[in-house]
Amino acid sequence: MNASELIDIVPFIQERAPAMGRSKVQELYDACSTVFSGKEGFPTLKQIRWLREILDDMEPADVGIDGSRSPVDEPKIASRGGLILGQALTQMTYVHIHECDDFSMGVFCFPAGAKLPLHDHPGMVVLSKVLYGSVSVRSYDWFITPSSRPRKGGLVKVEADDVVLQAQSKASVLFPRSGGNIHSFTALTPCAILDVLAPPYSDELGRPCTYFSETPIPSLSGFSILEEIDLPEDLVVAGAPYLGPELILDPDFDGLY
Numbered sequence: 001m002n003a004s005e006l007i008d009i010v011p012f013i014q015e016r017a018p019a020m021g022r023s024k025v026q027e028l029y030d031a032c033s034t035v036f037s038g039k040e041g042f043p044t045l046k047q048i049r050w051l052r053e054i055l056d057d058m059e060p061a062d063v064g065i066d067g068s069r070s071p072v073d074e075p076k077i078a079s080r081g082g083l084i085l086g087q088a089l090t091q092m093t094y095v096h097i098h099e100c101d102d103f104s105m106g107v108f109c110f111p112a113g114a115k116l117p118l119h120d121h122p123g124m125v126v127l128s129k130v131l132y133g134s135v136s137v138r139s140y141d142w143f144i145t146p147s148s149r150p151r152k153g154g155l156v157k158v159e160a161d162d163v164v165l166q167a168q169s170k171a172s173v174l175f176p177r178s179g180g181n182i183h184s185f186t187a188l189t190p191c192a193i194l195d196v197l198a199p200p201y202s203d204e205l206g207r208p209c210t211y212f213s214e215t216p217i218p219s220l221s222g223f224s225i226l227e228e229i230d231l232p233e234d235l236v237v238a239g240a241p242y243l244g245p246e247l248i249l250d251p252d253f254d255g256l257y
């Protein structure tokens with residue numbers, strides 16, 4: 001076996017090796033570093049399966065969140081026992097875990113009824129895992145490459161039509177041109193979604209987050225026209241600190257340890 005063949009199988013040796021006492025979020029970070037850092041092109045299906053298996057094993061406490069239902073008579077508090085009390089949050093909240101040039105990790109926490117409107121992920125691979133609660137997802141892929149003049153828009157095909165995802169659901173994945181790259185979330189109950197974005201959004205590098213309005217086409221079931229809109233004024237996302245296990249970041253991480 002030559003060196004390049006050996007490097008190819010390192011992630012899969014790691015997959016089967018003992019976790020060596022690493023936290024699950026550390027395991028996720030290390031795997032993302034292996035798969036995404038400094039790599040050209042898209043991950044292989046084996047790598048995607050590896051990341052999904054790690055995500056499927058994650059629970060709210062692994063990222064510093066208590067996802068259990070609060071007693072009705074308990075005063076609304078933001079945290080308890082060193083964890084963010086997810087079900088006490090009254091507005092959409094993003095818990096930033098990590099971001100580097102190659103990927104980002106974070107958690108969107110939703111109160112019941114909150115909606116993250118239609119938005120895209122240009123050139124990105126996105127893995128999402130519901131940690132608690134349930135959420136309805138609508139997603140689309142461009143059917144015709146979108147025009148960008150005067151604003152981005154075009155014809156899309158429905159990929160997920162109000163599909164309900166819950167903590168028991170497997171992690172989902174979308175790709176730059178498939179899998180539902182444009183999506184919206186509506187929280188059916190208080191819920192949280194752990195997201196991995198690779199690469200992260202970047203206005204400077206041509207990966208802005210664009211929001212869209214939707215006009216269904218009555219005569220063409222499963223298709224809609226999307227048009228770029230300004231950031232919705234009623235979209236407010238609060239920030240909350242990450243309270244989970246400390247991440248050990250290795251700028252020289254090469255997948256071997």
Ligand SMILES: [Fe+2]
Pocket residue numbers: 119120121183
């Ligand atoms: Fe998204």
